[in-house]
Amino acid sequence: MDGDYIIGGIFSIHYYMHTVKHNYTTMPEPPRCTGSMDSRELRFSRAMVFAIEEINNSTELLPGITLGYEIHDSCASVPVAVQVASQFSNGLDPVFYTGDNCSQAGMVMAMVGESGSTPSISMSRILGSFNIAQVSHFATCACLSDKQQYPNFFRTIPSDQFQADALAKLVKHFGWTWIGAVHSDSDYGNNGMASFLQAAQKEGICVEYSESFYRTHPRSRIQRVADVIRRSTAVVVVAFVASGDMRILLQELSHKPPPPRQWIGSESWVTDPDMLRFNFCAGAIGFGIEQSVIPGLREFLLDLSPTEVAASPLLTEFWEDAFNCRLGKSAAIDERVCDGSEDIQTLQRPYTDTSQLRVTNMAYKAVYAIAHAIHNEVCQDTHSTAQCDKFTRIESKQVLTQLKKLNFTKNGYDVSFDANGDPVARYELVNWQKSESGSIEMVTVGHYDASLPDGQEFHINRNLTWVDSDTQVPVSVCSDSCPPGTRKVLQKGKPICCYDCIPCPDGKISNNTDSPDCFSCPKEFWPNTERDTCLPKPVEFLSFDEVLGIILAAFSVGGACLAIITAAVFFRHRSSPIVRANNSELSFLLLFSLTLCFLCSLTFIGAPSDWSCMLRHTAFGITFVLCISCVLGKTMVVLMAFRSTLPGSNVMKWFGPPQQRMTVVSFTFIQVLICAIWLGLSPPFPMKNLTIYKERIILECALGSAVGFWVVLGYIGLLAVFCFVLAVLARKLPDHFNEAKLITFSMLVFCAVWITFIPAYVSSPGKFTVAVEIFAILASSFGMILCIFAPKCYIILFKPEKNTKKHLMNKN
Incomplete structure (x- = not known):
């Protein structure tokens, strides 16, 4: 249609271009389109015509000025798109002027299209050289945002960079980490998938395979991609594919449907109503351009007169294909002729489906954007009306400049371009859901707004239906999540x-x-x-609540009671010869010290504290020295008593009761002094032992100074050995009141216990170290009381006839 200013348009109404093998003997035929028609693309082109007619009838936008248009079919091919771009840039006048002054008056002011990214790239490189603005409604490749390469390119549809980020966040949102990927082997698919894979990697998503194909590839290539999808383990498949390419792939998959696959689609195909016939893709989700309403468009699309149809080859082809008839003289003998009774309103084609206008609105807005740019250049806005001069000759460069500054609203939707020629990215989340009738329909279940803060762009407001009409989110992971632990x-x-x-x-x-x-x-x-x-960690120590602690405590108390009972027996029979003959004063002191020895083992049981740690070791050391000092005194008295019976011997005056008491006090004082130095310099203290057992804490008493402990123990051992030697020397002395043999046995038991104690103490872990120490104390204490006092008590209690001076003095 002619007009004061011409707007170009180019759409991928057909899928293929007729290829000719040149023989270089005849003039090549002009390129022509073949294959089936995309009635959705036809609707886009008709929406452009509708927008221009609407603008021409407007009194606010370009009043008094008529816009014309020239719309071409690119066949979705680069050669045809380049040819159209050349025609747009060279002017529309078919007459070739040979004069020197070339006029650009016939050049288009701007153009709408192309639908595909690859043809748009080719066209932009040509049109950019002539400063002709190109406003695409459907070319989404992120590469077209590069203004150094494509300074004249604008679009009303968001860049794929936003869609790729949104798809990656969508996959992450549902917990899918193991996916397959397919994409068109074109600028749209390759760049879109590259952006998606980069975004997916940041989200920690792994891709099992990434396959590319194009609709013109051999079928074997399409079959190979379909087989990869069938054999894969990934349940989720992300398809960044152009609508025409996706149709080819789904047709191949429909021959032998794969196992259940959750399809995640790019805008190009997931909102294409023609795709809904592939039932095995039910549950597919993806992002679509926001739905819109264009008042009057449906009536315009359906209001096709026979004259208008016959005047347009594209409308003629559409009509004949839709109603399976032939118009006019083109009909063959065996074909049905279109008789005019055909009702376009009965058609179920994407052309007539205006229920979800998405990309159609992008084409509609693109026309209005160009119209506003022309308006801003040729019209002067006053308070209420605009004054336009249709005779103002403007160049396409001026329209290009005005497009960069555009900001207006149409049908409630904002139209503006950023520095890269891109609009604000807003998407609807679309879900393919089965209706009650069994057909698949597109349902909007959420929204995505890239202008919102990070983490708030995504919003789902309706329930989704998944693959196989399941309501549970499918699982697509290479490995199940590792649980805690x-x-x-x-x-x-x-x-x-x-x-x-x-x-x-x-x-x-x-x-x-x-x-x-x-x-x-x-x-x-x-x-x-x-x-x-x-x-x-559980805290472990030798307590009174456990069996081992109870047993040791019982033996400790039992030993103390035994010592007290023995002392009572001795006190009751203190005047008897056997008691008097065995140094009763040292015997009572020995029994008292043995009682303390038994009782001091109780300090080793229970939770260690500062006082218990200091008390247990010092009490043990002092009471044992007191005990051995008494035994040593008794041994020395026995030994010296027999030495003093020799003629001229006066030894016993040095071993009387005062000297015996002094001996015991002296030996004991030395141990007290050692313990005092130990406590003063580095006393024992309670500690938590974390090294013996990894899984529990041992509460124990640290020695503070290991030297102090071993000096205390060594001093006891020294006295014990000294006592043992003296007892051995006196073991064969005559007379029944000689107890040297008994002391010898007691010291033998004592030394044996403490010699075995040392390795057992060093090697015993945890609370058993304390148990070994208590056992050594009890064993040595029981050894002395049984070896020294048991035979005497037996005679006192059960053999009183032997408890006489006559019997004791009997040498036979």
Whole structure:
């Protein structure tokens, strides 16, 4: 249609271009389109015509000025698109002027299109040289945002960079980490998939395969892609594919449908109503351009008169294909002739479907954007009306400049371009859901707005239906999530989403799902059985509540009672010869010290404290020295008593009762002094032993100074050995009141116990160290009281006839 200013248009109404083998003997035929018609693209072109007629009838936009148009079919091919671009830039006048002054008066002011990214790139390189603005309604390749390469390119549809980010966030939102990917082998598919894979990698998503194809590829190539989808383990397939390419792939898959696959689609095909016939894709989700309403468009599309149809080859082809008839003289003998009774309103084609106008609105807005740019250049806006001069000759460069500054609203939708020629990215989340009739319909279930802050762009407001009409989100992972208590170990040679779950080692936990590593618990904590949390380590010490502590405490109290009972027996029979003959004063002191020895073992039982730690070791050391000092005194008295019976011997005056008491006090004082120095310099103290057992804490008494402990123990041992030697020397002395043999046995038991104590003490772990020490104390104490006092008590209680001076003095 002619007009004061011409707007160009180009749409991919057909899918293929007729290819001719040139023989270089005849003039090549002009390129022509073949294959089936995309009635959706036809609707786009008709929407452009509708917008221009609407503008021409407007009194606010370009009043008094008529816009014309020239619309071409690109056949979705680069050669045809380049030819059209050349025609637009060379002018519309078919007459070739040979004069020197070339006029650009016939050049288009701007153009709408192309639908595909690859043809748009080719056209932009040509049109950009002539400063002709190109406003695309459907070319989404992110590469076209590069203003250095494509300074004249604008679009009303968002860039694929936004869609790729949105798709990656969508996949991440539903927990899918193992996906397949297919894309068109074109600028649209290659650039879109590259952007998606980059975004997916940032989100931690792994891609099992990434296959590319194009509708003109051999069928074997399409079959190979279909087989990859069938054999894959990924349930989710992200398809960044142009609508025409996707149709070819789905047709191939429909011959032998794959296992259930959750399709995630790019805007190009997921909102194409013609795709809804592929039932095995039910549950597909993807992003679509926001729906819109264009008042009057449906009536315009359906108001096709026979004259208008016959005047347009494209409308003629559409009509004949839709009603399976032939118009006019073109009909063959065996073909049905269109008789005019055909009703276009009965058609179920994308051309007549205006229920979800998405890309159609993008084409509509593109026309209005160009019209506003022309208006701003040739019209002067006053308070209420605009004054336009249709005779103003403007160049396309002026329209290009005005497009960069545009900002207006049409039908409630804002139209503006950023520095890259892109609009604000807003999408609807579309879900293919089965209706009650069994057909598939597109349902808007959410929105995505790239202008919102990070993390708030995504919003779902309706329930989704998944593959196989399931209401549960499908699972698509290479490996199941590792539960807390395990860590991820990557499988060799596979992506990071493929891993094994290894239990955490001893002492370490992981409290998060899919933890890459385990970490150690604090020193005083230990993992639970599941190794997903740290629990306080159980504190262990020899207590009065456990069986071992009760047994040792019973023996300790029993030994003390035995010593007290023995002392009572001795006190009751203190005047008897056997008591008097065995140095009763030292015997009572020995029994008292043995009682303390038995009782001091109780200080080793129970939770260690500062006082109990100091008391247990010092009490043990002092009472044992007191005990051995008494035994040593008794031994020396016996030995010296027999030495003093020799003629001229006066030894016993040095071993009387005062000297015996002094001996005991002196030996004991030395031990008290050693303990005092030990406590003064580095006393024992309670500590938590975390090294013996990893899983529990041992409460024990640290020695403070190991030298002090071993000096105390060594001093006891020295006295014991000295006493043992003296007892051995006196063991064969005559007379029944000689107790040297008994002392010898008691010291033998004592030394044997403490010699075996040392390795047992060093090697015993935890609370058993304390138990060994208590056992040594009790065993040596019982050894002395039984060896020294048991025979005497037996005679006193059961053999009183032997408890006489005559019997004791009997040498036979």
